[in-house]
Amino acid sequence: MALLGAANIAANKLASPHPDSEPQTHEDLVNRDIFKPLGFDGSFFRIPVSSVAKQVAVPKDNSGWADTWLDGDDPAGGQYSSLKDLEALMQSLLSPSARRGVVSAGVVREWLRPLHVWGPTKQEVGAPWEVMNIDNKFKAYTKGLLILC
Numbered sequence: 001m002a003l004l005g006a007a008n009i010a011a012n013k014l015a016s017p018h019p020d021s022e023p024q025t026h027e028d029l030v031n032r033d034i035f036k037p038l039g040f041d042g043s044f045f046r047i048p049v050s051s052v053a054k055q056v057a058v059p060k061d062n063s064g065w066a067d068t069w070l071d072g073d074d075p076a077g078g079q080y081s082s083l084k085d086l087e088a089l090m091q092s093l094l095s096p097s098a099r100r101g102v103v104s105a106g107v108v109r110e111w112l113r114p115l116h117v118w119g120p121t122k123q124e125v126g127a128p129w130e131v132m133n134i135d136n137k138f139k140a141y142t143k144g145l146l147i148l149c
Contacts, residue, residue: 096108112131
């Protein structure tokens with residue numbers, strides 16, 4: 001994931017007529033292309049030294065990992081978001097035209113379409129999801145074992 005973040009920065013510069021004015025870090029690129037268009041004001045890569053730090057949830061045991069992320073680790077999980085921002089993200093995915101979504105309704109539909117069905121288990125794989133069929137009546141879109149919708 002860290003390598004993908006570096007590749008995103010490089011690809012963005014290559015696609016620009018003014019590469020020197022493009023974001024130089026993954027954090028800056030995500031802030032410009034995702035956080036600002038979606039109106040996220042509670043998402044960040046470093047816990048700010050403010051009252052927000054008291055509201056960030058980290059595991060009780062081994063909580064020190066939350067302070068170890070370096071710039072190169074940002075794409076691999078060094079991001080924090082408020083519940084308000086996560087709610088806005090889900091709303092933009094469930095109804096892209098209702099909010100200032102950065103992903104079109106067509107792309108969301110494509111994400112939810114299975115790309116492959118694995119043999120007799122009928123487990124499906126979509127673009128960002130794993131799709132589980134429940135009693136051949138319902139589909140649960142998951143990532144790992146976490147049911148997302």
